Amino acid sequence: MAASATHRAIDAVWRIESARLIAGLTRIVRDVSVAEDLAQDALVAALEQWPESGIPDNPGAWLMATAKRRGIDALRRRVTLERKQELIGRELQILQQLDQPELVAQVDDVQDDVLRLIFMTCHPVLSRKARVALTLRLLGGLSTPEIARALLVSEGTATQRVVRAKRTLAEAHVPFEVPGRDELADRLSAVLEVIYLVFNEGYAATAGEHWIRPALCGDALRLGRVLAALMPREPEVHGLLALMELQASRLRARVGPQGEAVRLADQDRARWDRLLVQRGLAGLQRAEQLSGALGPYTLQAAIAACHARARSVEQTDWPRIVALYDGLAALTGSPVVELNRAVAVTMAFGPEAGLELVDALADEPALRDYHLLPSVRGDLLVRLGRVAEARAAFVRAADLCGNGPERELLLSRAVACGT
Amino acid sequence: MRFMVLVPGNPESEAGAMPGADELEAMSNYNEELVKAGVMLAGAGLLPTSKGAKVRFEGRERTVIDGPFTEAKELVAGYWIWECASRDEALEWLKRAPFGGGIEIELRQLDDDDPAAQD
Numbered sequence: 001m002a003a004s005a006t007h008r009a010i011d012a013v014w015r016i017e018s019a020r021l022i023a024g025l026t027r028i029v030r031d032v033s034v035a036e037d038l039a040q041d042a043l044v045a046a047l048e049q050w051p052e053s054g055i056p057d058n059p060g061a062w063l064m065a066t067a068k069r070r071g072i073d074a075l076r077r078r079v080t081l082e083r084k085q086e087l088i089g090r091e092l093q094i095l096q097q098l099d100q101p102e103l104v105a106q107v108d109d110v111q112d113d114v115l116r117l118i119f120m121t122c123h124p125v126l127s128r129k130a131r132v133a134l135t136l137r138l139l140g141g142l143s144t145p146e147i148a149r150a151l152l153v154s155e156g157t158a159t160q161r162v163v164r165a166k167r168t169l170a171e172a173h174v175p176f177e178v179p180g181r182d183e184l185a186d187r188l189s190a191v192l193e194v195i196y197l198v199f200n201e202g203y204a205a206t207a208g209e210h211w212i213r214p215a216l217c218g219d220a221l222r223l224g225r226v227l228a229a230l231m232p233r234e235p236e237v238h239g240l241l242a243l244m245e246l247q248a249s250r251l252r253a254r255v256g257p258q259g260e261a262v263r264l265a266d267q268d269r270a271r272w273d274r275l276l277v278q279r280g281l282a283g284l285q286r287a288e289q290l291s292g293a294l295g296p297y298t299l300q301a302a303i304a305a306c307h308a309r310a311r312s313v314e315q316t317d318w319p320r321i322v323a324l325y326d327g328l329a330a331l332t333g334s335p336v337v338e339l340n341r342a343v344a345v346t347m348a349f350g351p352e353a354g355l356e357l358v359d360a361l362a363d364e365p366a367l368r369d370y371h372l373l374p375s376v377r378g379d380l381l382v383r384l385g386r387v388a389e390a391r392a393a394f395v396r397a398a399d400l401c402g403n404g405p406e407r408e409l410l411l412s413r414a415v416a417c418g419t
Numbered sequence: 420m421r422f423m424v425l426v427p428g429n430p431e432s433e434a435g436a437m438p439g440a441d442e443l444e445a446m447s448n449y450n451e452e453l454v455k456a457g458v459m460l461a462g463a464g465l466l467p468t469s470k471g472a473k474v475r476f477e478g479r480e481r482t483v484i485d486g487p488f489t490e491a492k493e494l495v496a497g498y499w500i501w502e503c504a505s506r507d508e509a510l511e512w513l514k515r516a517p518f519g520g521g522i523e524i525e526l527r528q529l530d531d532d533d534p535a536a537q538d
Contacts, residue, residue, distance in 0.1 A: 225457030
C-alpha cells in the first residue's frame with residue numbers, strides 16, 4: 001500500500017477508534033489530558049509503523065496496547081532520570097495504573113467509558129465554548145485545524161480552548177463517571193445542549209460566508225446517534241436526534257445554486273432527504289413512547305415533523321404547531337420560542353394575530369440584537385401590505401445579521417418592498 | 420458522505436436458508452458496532468429472488484418476469500446505508516465485516532447531492 005493510502009487509512013482508523021481509545025485510557029489514568037497524549041503517541045507510532053508493517057487486524061486493540069506501553073516507557077525513563085528526586089505521586093500513580101495486567105475490556109465497558117467521557121467533556125465546570133471544542137476534539141475525533149475551521153477561530157485559539165478545558169477538568173477534579181440519578185437530568189441536558197450547539201452552527205451559521213456548514217451538522221448527528229445508542233431509554237436523547245435528522249433532511253433544499261439561503265416556504269420539498277425524514281419520524285415516535293411529558297427537544301422534533309409530513313406550506317398543520325409551541329414556551333420561557341410561536345400563529349390565524357405577538361416582544365432584552373425579530377416583523381408587515389415599514393424592518397434585520405448569504409436574502413427582501 | 424454496501428447472494432440465501440447461529444451472532448454484533456458508532460443509517464436483508472420480479476422495458480411494452488433470477492452475479496441478498504466521514508472510513512468499516520470464503524462485497528458512494536460536499 002502506498003504511504004499516502006496508508007495515512008488515509010490511519011486517519012479513518014483514528015476517526016473510528018479515537019473516542020473509545022481516549023475513553024478507555026481516561027478510565028485508567030483518570031485524566032483526559034494524559035489520556036489524549038497517550039492516544040496521540042499511539043497514533044504517531046501507527047504512522048511510523050503501519051506503512052511498513054501493514055494495518056493490524058485489530059487496530060483499536062493495537063492502539064490501546066501501544067498507548068499503554070509508551071506511557072509506561074516514558075514514565076519509567078523519567079523515574080530513571082529523576083531517581084534521586086522523589087517522583088511526584090501523581091506520575092507514580094499513573095505508572096501503576098498503566099502497568100496493571102492487561103484486562104480484556106468488554107465491548108459494553110468500552111461503551112460505558114465513552115459515555116463517561118461525554119459527561120466529562122460537557123461538564124458544567126467548563127464554559128459552553130470549551131465544552132463544544134473539547135467534545136469535538138475527544139469524541140468527534142476532530143483535529144485542531146478542523147476544530148478551528150468548525151468554530152471559525154484561529155488554530156491558536158482552538159488549541160488554547162482545548163488545553164484550558166482539559167486543565168480546568170483536572171483542576172476541578174471532575175470525576176470520570178456517569179452522573180447519579182439526582183443530577184442526571186441536568187447533566188444530560190448540558191450534553192444535549194453541546195450537541196445541538198454544534199448542529200446549529202452547521203445548520204444556520206451565525207457568522208461566515210456560508211449559510212449552512214453541513215460537515216458540522218454531520219459531526220453533531222454522529223454524536224447524537226452515538227449517544228442514542230448509549231442511552232436508549234432517555235426520551236430527550238431520541239428527541240434531539242429526531243430533531244436534528246428532521247432539520248438535516250432539509251439541508252440541501254436550504255441552499256440555492258449560488259449558495260443563497262432558501263426559506264422553508266420556498267424550498268423544493270422534493271429535495272428533502274426521505275431517509276432522514278423517515279429516521280427522524282421513527283426517532284420522534286421512540287421519544288414519545290418513552291416520555292411522560294414531552295421534553296423541549298421532543299417538542300421541537302414534533303414541530304419539525306409537522307413540516308416533514310406536509311406537502312406544502314398551505315397543507316401544514318399550523319394549529320398543531322401552535323399547540324406544540326405553547327407547550328415549548330411553557331417549558332422554556334424562551335423569547336426565541338415566543339417569536340417562532342408568533343410565526344405559527346400567523347400561519348394558523350393570520351398576520352394580525354402574529355404581529356400582535358411580535359410587537360409584544362419588541363422590548364425583550366434577549367431579542368434586542370436578534371436579527372430574526374425584525375425579519376419576522378418585516379414578513380408580517382408585507383402580508384399586511386405595510387411595505388414601507390416592512391422595508392425598514394428588513395434593513396434592520398440585515399444590519400443585525402452576521403451571516404453573508406442570510407444578509408443577502410434580507411436585503412433582497414427589503415429591495416422587493418420598493419423605495 | 421453516504422455509502423451503500425451491497426451484499427451478494429449465494430445458493431443458500433436463494434434457498435431461503437437461515438445462516439448458522441455463529442454467523443448470525445457475528446453479524447448482529449457487527450451491526451451493533453455500526454449503530455453504536457453512529458455510522459448505520461439503514462440496512463436490510465432481501466428475500467430470495469423467487470419472491471422478486473423484473474420488469475422489462477421495450478418501447479411502450481412492459482413485460483414482467485417473475486423470479487427466481489438465475490444469473491448469480493445479479494443476486495443481491497442485502498444492503499446497508501452508512502454515513503461516514505470519508506471513503507477510507509467506509510472501507511475501514513467494511514473490512515471489519517464478518518465475511519469470508521472469498522466473497523467480494525461492493526462499496527458504492529451515494530450520489531445524493533450531499534451538501535457536505537460544499538463545505
